[in-house]
Amino acid sequence: xxxxxxxxxxxxxxxxxxxxxxxxxxxxxxxxxxxxxxxxxxxxxxxxxxxxxxxxxxxxxxxxxxxxxxxxxxxxxxxxxxxxxxxxxxxxxxxxxxxxxxxxxxxxxxxxxxxxxxxxxxxxxxxxxxxxxxxxxxxxxxxxxxxxxxxxxxxxxxxxxxxxxxxxxxxxxxxxxxxxxxxxxxxxxxxxxxxxxxxxxxxxxxxxxxxxxxxxxxxxxxxxxxxxxxxxxxx
Numbered sequence: 001x002x003x004x005x006x007x008x009x010x011x012x013x014x015x016x017x018x019x020x021x022x023x024x025x026x027x028x029x030x031x032x033x034x035x036x037x038x039x040x041x042x043x044x045x046x047x048x049x050x051x052x053x054x055x056x057x058x059x060x061x062x063x064x065x066x067x068x069x070x071x072x073x074x075x076x077x078x079x080x081x082x083x084x085x086x087x088x089x090x091x092x093x094x095x096x097x098x099x100x101x102x103x104x105x106x107x108x109x110x111x112x113x114x115x116x117x118x119x120x121x122x123x124x125x126x127x128x129x130x131x132x133x134x135x136x137x138x139x140x141x142x143x144x145x146x147x148x149x150x151x152x153x154x155x156x157x158x159x160x161x162x163x164x165x166x167x168x169x170x171x172x173x174x175x176x177x178x179x180x181x182x183x184x185x186x187x188x189x190x191x192x193x194x195x196x197x198x199x200x201x202x203x204x205x206x207x208x209x210x211x212x213x214x215x216x217x218x219x220x221x222x223x224x225x226x227x228x229x230x231x232x233x234x235x
Contacts, residue, residue: 001013006021106135106168114134115132116133116216117132117133117212118133118213119131119148119164119213120213123209124153124207125152125207130213131148131149133148133173138163139160139162139163140156140163140205140210141156141157141158141178143158143159146160148210150208153207154206155182155206156206157178160180161178161182161206162176162205163175163176164176168216168221171216171217171221173196173197173214174195174196174197175195177192177193183205184203184205186202186203188204199212200212200213
């Protein structure tokens, strides 16, 4: 290499460029000098495709032989001794049904649970309608599971506003206080304890008035039927 300096102070190789300074030539004719080509950028390497063997095939087979499935050991079922009576097994649901089913008084006596009287609405949303009474407690309220449902009267408690009882042995109707904060009245008297009811007595609760129409009583019972009325003395 033979480095020389031109008049403008540029150093260049005389053996390669002769007496002409390449830097001065580039400044005098900038368009004639082509820029040195830049090396092309290498394309990004593509991810290697997943081998088909791993994409489709399942786990590699084991070199060990497959173990034989273990068969459960069956226990011999004990057989009953000859002559022993067998009884059918009861399912749990059958016990639940028996426990939840309460047999009423008349169901035990005559096989059905008949009507013992009616509550007839004389005032309120249900005026002119009647509600059947059965032996035992008849709960009154707005809820659908009450015995006497008065859902249209929102001044009545949903559950057990009061209850009317028919006691079959003494053949009496009795009204008892409910379990709610609201009160009920029998013929205008507040019910704070058990009160005996007679035919055509009126029970007031909320905006509803219910009149008692008995079916059972002194003249009739489902055990004895109709009892003839006794004649008064002198007749």
